[in-house]
Amino acid sequence: MKPTEVPTFRPRLKVLNREQILAIHNAALEILEKTGVKMEHPGALGTLVSAGCKVSDQGWVRIPAKLVEDALSSAPRQIDLYDQKGNKTMPLVNGNYFYGTGSDATFTVDVETGERRRSTLKDAANFAKLVDGLENMDFAMSMSNPADAPIEDIYVHVFAEMVKNTNKPIVFIADSGRDIAKIYQIACQVVGGEEALQKKPFILNYSEAISPLRFPENVMDRLIFCAEKRIPICLPSGSNAGGGAPVTLAGAMALGIAENLVGLVVHQLVGKGSPFLFGPNVSTLDMKSTIVSYGCPEWSLTQAALADMRDELYGLPIWAYAGASDAKVMDAQAGAEAMFSIVTAMLSRANLIHDVGFLEYGSTSSLEMVTMANELIAMSRFFTDGITVNEETLALEAIERIATGAPGSIFLMDDHTFEHFMQAQFLPKLLDRFRYDSWEESGSSDLYKHCNIEAKRILSEHQVEPKSTEVLKGIEQILQPH
Amino acid sequence: MSDFKALSEAVNKGDTKTALVEAQKALDAGSSAEEILNKGLITAMNEVGDKFSKGLLFVPQMLRSAKTMQECTKLLQPFFQEGDVLSKGKVLIGTVKGDLHDIGKNLVSMMLEGAGFTITDMGVDVSPEKFVEKTREVKPDIIALSALLSTTMPAMAQTIEALQKAGLRDKAKVMIGGAPVTEKYAQQINADSYASDAGSAVNKAKALLGIS
Numbered sequence A: 001m002k003p004t005e006v007p008t009f010r011p012r013l014k015v016l017n018r019e020q021i022l023a024i025h026n027a028a029l030e031i032l033e034k035t036g037v038k039m040e041h042p043g044a045l046g047t048l049v050s051a052g053c054k055v056s057d058q059g060w061v062r063i064p065a066k067l068v069e070d071a072l073s074s075a076p077r078q079i080d081l082y083d084q085k086g087n088k089t090m091p092l093v094n095g096n097y098f099y100g101t102g103s104d105a106t107f108t109v110d111v112e113t114g115e116r117r118r119s120t121l122k123d124a125a126n127f128a129k130l131v132d133g134l135e136n137m138d139f140a141m142s143m144s145n146p147a148d149a150p151i152e153d154i155y156v157h158v159f160a161e162m163v164k165n166t167n168k169p170i171v172f173i174a175d176s177g178r179d180i181a182k183i184y185q186i187a188c189q190v191v192g193g194e195e196a197l198q199k200k201p202f203i204l205n206y207s208e209a210i211s212p213l214r215f216p217e218n219v220m221d222r223l224i225f226c227a228e229k230r231i232p233i234c235l236p237s238g239s240n241a242g243g244g245a246p247v248t249l250a251g252a253m254a255l256g257i258a259e260n261l262v263g264l265v266v267h268q269l270v271g272k273g274s275p276f277l278f279g280p281n282v283s284t285l286d287m288k289s290t291i292v293s294y295g296c297p298e299w300s301l302t303q304a305a306l307a308d309m310r311d312e313l314y315g316l317p318i319w320a321y322a323g324a325s326d327a328k329v330m331d332a333q334a335g336a337e338a339m340f341s342i343v344t345a346m347l348s349r350a351n352l353i354h355d356v357g358f359l360e361y362g363s364t365s366s367l368e369m370v371t372m373a374n375e376l377i378a379m380s381r382f383f384t385d386g387i388t389v390n391e392e393t394l395a396l397e398a399i400e401r402i403a404t405g406a407p408g409s410i411f412l413m414d415d416h417t418f419e420h421f422m423q424a425q426f427l428p429k430l431l432d433r434f435r436y437d438s439w440e441e442s443g444s445s446d447l448y449k450h451c452n453i454e455a456k457r458i459l460s461e462h463q464v465e466p467k468s469t470e471v472l473k474g475i476e477q478i479l480q481p482h
Numbered sequence B: 001m002s003d004f005k006a007l008s009e010a011v012n013k014g015d016t017k018t019a020l021v022e023a024q025k026a027l028d029a030g031s032s033a034e035e036i037l038n039k040g041l042i043t044a045m046n047e048v049g050d051k052f053s054k055g056l057l058f059v060p061q062m063l064r065s066a067k068t069m070q071e072c073t074k075l076l077q078p079f080f081q082e083g084d085v086l087s088k089g090k091v092l093i094g095t096v097k098g099d100l101h102d103i104g105k106n107l108v109s110m111m112l113e114g115a116g117f118t119i120t121d122m123g124v125d126v127s128p129e130k131f132v133e134k135t136r137e138v139k140p141d142i143i144a145l146s147a148l149l150s151t152t153m154p155a156m157a158q159t160i161e162a163l164q165k166a167g168l169r170d171k172a173k174v175m176i177g178g179a180p181v182t183e184k185y186a187q188q189i190n191a192d193s194y195a196s197d198a199g200s201a202v203n204k205a206k207a208l209l210g211i212s
């Protein structure tokens, strides 16, 4: 028989048709042309006006569709993020997906005591180290808004902690044009200068515009800084349905996309061809508690929709979230919500997926949650990779061998099984599949316990390749208050 | 003497049209504006608040009821007598310096307004100096500060200090809130009260002024 080489179908989720895509996009353009935006940055305002935008008497800047089209066509289709050793580990393009943690959790669930307490710098270090040690975590964010860092330089300090504790790419927050410059200096230290950083960026800035349609000065300072320095940036707004945006998802998406397009237009006018990661955060405002949800199906659905719009229209890599929860502790709800968002983000091929490991709608971080998500991502990846169909996997010879073999032959003992089981099966590390008695003997522990042990193991055993003393000295200098 | 049942029901349902008709009917039947407000509208809103805290209502339903009540209050406006107690108290509210989050603050404002307080909303990124200035101007009973960032929480303390320095601290109660804010922090910075959400903000505000 001739070897059969069959292309593998990798399951892919679609949630919008072309008509829906065009209607949402046109609504976004209409928002920009008719309502316009509030641009509070004089420089950015000047740039928009000289590019042909009209300003109403009340200061609303109306942006013509032509500018949006220009920006969409000049922004790069691919953003390559490198690790801190110069390896291209995150080519953000097409259907590539990468997972990482989130930013400023106010609290953390202490890995030793299980208590919810205020986050510290040490937590930022621990989360970065854990990310460094987990194979399915591709990038780090701070996971902490630490109580013990000087407030004016809080984002500089958490960035330094991350750099010291991981070599993976870093998505960072800054407050203004001032602290982002310091963070940039540290990043340059790490890779040996501005040119090296521009060539192989390991950082991406996460800034936010304000729904509805407001662009504060300090946010635009950061956007312009990144556009000029060619640091990749994303600028999602808080267009959560029912709070910052209409409660209906189509309208919330149109608004969030409109806001993103404004960021993109200014960004491309300032730094044509600079990398811009597309995508709003369209979650929901919960109608009972009024929290903005980090575990709702709406956010997963809108980002799947955005992935469809990327494929059909925008072509730019997109920003997304997954692996988080509104639960206060890592319980069944946390597992369910985390898995739901992880698998749908992957199936819809969101590109850069953050917030993995958040509990309590983004207020609290959990090392165990990140550790669990690492396994859930592996599980989802197994599913998403589809079924490889070829001579080896069809295994007709093995079937013949066992069927016609000695009585009592089972596939388990066949060479084919030995040779293939590692790839052919998903082999969980933390999910429990033991028989009842063994589970009981080993302490009847649940997934939270397994994740707790594993997180602690990684923190104590994993070695992060250290930065040179020279780099560390440079960082200390930058951290000195002036 | 009317029990304002139909009016109360309309406010509960957020049916503004019917509520206005019922309020007008009550006026025509000789009820005083103050009576309609206190026994009709506010009692109904208290019921709504209760149902909400029991999880029986969603926020938009509650806000619709609040809006209905406001419309009715407008209708009653010309009929109030001198000496009628119209406002539960004046609240000056804003998000503190450096902070641009306002959804929570807006919600708190709406709820307080629905409960009968008079609101002056200063918006976001409000400096201690501006709070002081506005406090002099509107003489609020309560100053309500919102912060959503740990980095802007100190601006709450600075605002309270500025009020102190200006000799205004004991002229108004200070209530604070926002996701990272805690009861403990409120005590630490000498605020009078803290609330974790808009519903409890109303109760705390009433408690601060000793009203129900």
Ligand code: B12
Pocket (backbone or CB within 6 Å): A103, A104, A105, A106, A145, A173, A174, A206, A207, A208, A209, A210, A211, A212, A236, A237, A238, A239, A240, A243, A244, A285, A289, A290, A291, A292, A293, A361, A362, A363, B098, B099, B100, B101, B102, B103, B104, B105, B107, B108, B144, B145, B146, B147, B148, B149, B150, B151, B175, B176, B177, B178, B179, B180, B194, B195, B196, B197, B198, B199, B201
């Ligand atoms: C929406 C949102 C935004 C929107 C805000 C839009 C707007 N118009 O407000 C945008 C996108 C602009 C934004 C920006 C930023 N955000 Co933000 N944001 C959120 C988010 C998702 C929801 C907040 C919200 O609106 N909740 C809904 C409302 C109804 O609830 P609430 O605000 O908690 O208010 C309730 C109570 O707190 C209370 N309350 C509030 N105020 C008051 C006042 C008084 C007097 C009282 C009594 C009660 C009270 O009652 C309210 C109603 O029940 C939270 C995460 C979360 N899930 O909470 C992050 C969050 C608050 N943001 C955060 C951060 C870090 C930022 C940025 C720095 C991010 C960046 N990359 O730049 C910027 C900062 C901008 C600035 N300088 O302010 C962090 C804060 C961490 C920290 N400890 O400091 C959070 C927790 C997310 C996270 N985990 O990283 N954000």
